[in-house]
Amino acid sequence: MAMDELDLLKKHWQQKEKDLPKLSYNEIYKMIWKRSSSIVKWIFYISIIEFVFWSVLSFLLKDMDYMQRFESYHAESIIWPMTAVGYVILFYFIYQFFMNYRKISVTNNATTLMKDILKTRKTVKQYVWFNILYMFISGFVVVFIQLTYDEEIKKIVDEATSKGNETMFYLVYFGVMAVMLALMACLILLLYRVVYGTLLRRLNRNYEEIKRMEV
Amino acid sequence: MNKELEHSFVSELEKNQNIIHKVCKIYTGDEDSHKDLFQEITIQLWKAYPKFRGDAKFTTWMYRVALNTAITLYRKSKRDVNTQDFESVVFKIKADDYDDTEEKQLKLMYDAIKQLSDIEKALVFLYLEDKDYTEISETLGITEVNARVKMNRIKTKLKTIVNP
Numbered sequence: 447m448a449m450d451e452l453d454l455l456k457k458h459w460q461q462k463e464k465d466l467p468k469l470s471y472n473e474i475y476k477m478i479w480k481r482s483s484s485i486v487k488w489i490f491y492i493s494i495i496e497f498v499f500w501s502v503l504s505f506l507l508k509d510m511d512y513m514q515r516f517e518s519y520h521a522e523s524i525i526w527p528m529t530a531v532g533y534v535i536l537f538y539f540i541y542q543f544f545m546n547y548r549k550i551s552v553t554n555n556a557t558t559l560m561k562d563i564l565k566t567r568k569t570v571k572q573y574v575w576f577n578i579l580y581m582f583i584s585g586f587v588v589v590f591i592q593l594t595y596d597e598e599i600k601k602i603v604d605e606a607t608s609k610g611n612e613t614m615f616y617l618v619y620f621g622v623m624a625v626m627l628a629l630m631a632c633l634i635l636l637l638y639r640v641v642y643g644t645l646l647r648r649l650n651r652n653y654e655e656i657k658r659m660e661v
Numbered sequence: 662m663n664k665e666l667e668h669s670f671v672s673e674l675e676k677n678q679n680i681i682h683k684v685c686k687i688y689t690g691d692e693d694s695h696k697d698l699f700q701e702i703t704i705q706l707w708k709a710y711p712k713f714r715g716d717a718k719f720t721t722w723m724y725r726v727a728l729n730t731a732i733t734l735y736r737k738s739k740r741d742v743n744t745q746d747f748e749s750v751v752f753k754i755k756a757d758d759y760d761d762t763e764e765k766q767l768k769l770m771y772d773a774i775k776q777l778s779d780i781e782k783a784l785v786f787l788y789l790e791d792k793d794y795t796e797i798s799e800t801l802g803i804t805e806v807n808a809r810v811k812m813n814r815i816k817t818k819l820k821t822i823v824n825p
Contacts (some may be wrong), residue, residue, distance in 0.1 A: 451787070451823060452816065453769045454763065459683075459789040466682040469699075474671050474678070477703040484704075 479559060485649050486550045486566050490543040492641060493573070497536060515569045516588075519595035524587060532580055541571045563653045568647055574638045577633055589620070670710050673719050674703065680720060687774070687786045698731060704729045724787070724800045727787045732779045766823075773822040781815050788812060 546566040550559065592599055606615040674681075681702050685695040706726050714724055773791040774785055780801075787797045797812075 449772050452819065454766060456791065458767055463679060463683075464678050469675070469678055471671055471675050474674050474681050474703060477700050478667065478671070478707050533781050540726075541748075548748070 454643075464494060485645050485652070486543075486547045489566065489570060489642065490540070490547045490647075491643055493540050493543045497540060515596075516591075519591055521591045521595055524591060528587060532584075535580075536609065539569070539576070542569045543573075560653060560657065563649055566649065570642050570646060574635070576633060577638075581630060581634065582627060585623065585630075586622065589623050602657060666710070670707060674706065674723075677720055677723055680723050681727050683790070684731050684786065687782050688731045688779070690775075700729045702727045721796070721800065724790075725802075728783045728786070728800065732783060737808050770819070773819045775819070776814065776822060781811070781818075784808070784812055784815055785819075 543566075546562065550562045550566070593603070601642060603612070603615060606612050681699055682695075684702065685698045689695045689698050706723065709726055713719075717725075774782060777785065781825065783801060784797065787800060792800070794805050794808050794812075798808040803811070
């Protein structure tokens with residue numbers, strides 16, 4: 447019984463072939479461009495993953511001795527505004543990434559798509575530089591807070607001053623800090639190069655292709 | 662990825678787009694997911710195109726990539742639709758084309774196919790496309806014997822669904 451039905455279905459299936467939608471050459475061409483949209487989607491996702499990663503990390507580090515000690519300085523008046531500004535800017539970037547994704551996924555026009563790709567590249571670059579800059583600024587703020595609030599460091603400074611080694615102390619202290627910050631910056635840059643760099647390179651390839659097509 | 666490659670790909674695809682539309686018909690139930698899957702398959706085909714060397718026919722290769730995409734890549738959640746959509750949007754059967762019993766039978770069959778697993782749908786699809794077991798086994802990467810056995814099971818399964 448079902449056999450006959452399957453064969454009936456087969457006949458119907460083949461008859462219905464003419465009713466299938468028909469896409470034009472250009473419509474199919476456009477679909478290839480859509481790769482850009484999925485790359486930009488990943489940029490957006492990764493920015494969120496990254497954001498969550500750093501938030502969780504800072505939350506977990508809260509209990510560490512170093513952080514506890516840092517809290518004992520009661521330097522909230524400096525830390526809070528800085529953190530707040532940092533978050534506001536981060537949210538701004540995530541919003542931008544999202545908007546870039548939205549725009550690219552609805553674009554059907556090559557010129558606009560090219561513009562959107564360039565815009566996305568710019569946003570990613572700004573985002574990376576903001577992160578590096580923010581890291582340096584917060585690094586120096588930490589140094590400043592330690593020097594002003596930490597009793598032990600103050601003692602060392604006083605000792606050094608009494609022995610006349612003040613300049614030496616500051617040189618070593620800032621030297622160590624600078625090296626550490628530079629190392630961190632390199633690490634972060636490397637990470638961004640791998641993650642966002644790969645995505646941007648692909649986006650670039652799409653851009654070049656679309657450009658060729660348009661000429 | 663040069664322009665020539667793009668051109669040959671898009672024109673081949675334009676010529677044979679029916680295959681993708683039919684895969685979408687089997688696996689999706691409304692226009693949006695049809696479009697979605699069509700695009701996903703196109704992108705997968707385009708990605709795999711540089712590796713396509715012409716050892717197989719373009720259409721055979723299309724069947725393979727399209728079904729693979731439908732089975733593995735396309736998320737189930739995107740195409741969960743209710744039966745009504747499936748009937749009304751995809752298979753508009755004109756009343757005067759068929760008599761009542763035939764129409765009913767077809768509806769029952771399409772509904773039954775909807776209940777099959779993704780792999781089973783692929784087999785039914787190739788069967789409807791009038792492929793022989795050699796082609797079915799090559800396209801799905803299973804042995805011919807396995808394809809026969811599976812197809813027989815599916816026929817029995819469809820029978821039980823249609824005539825409970």
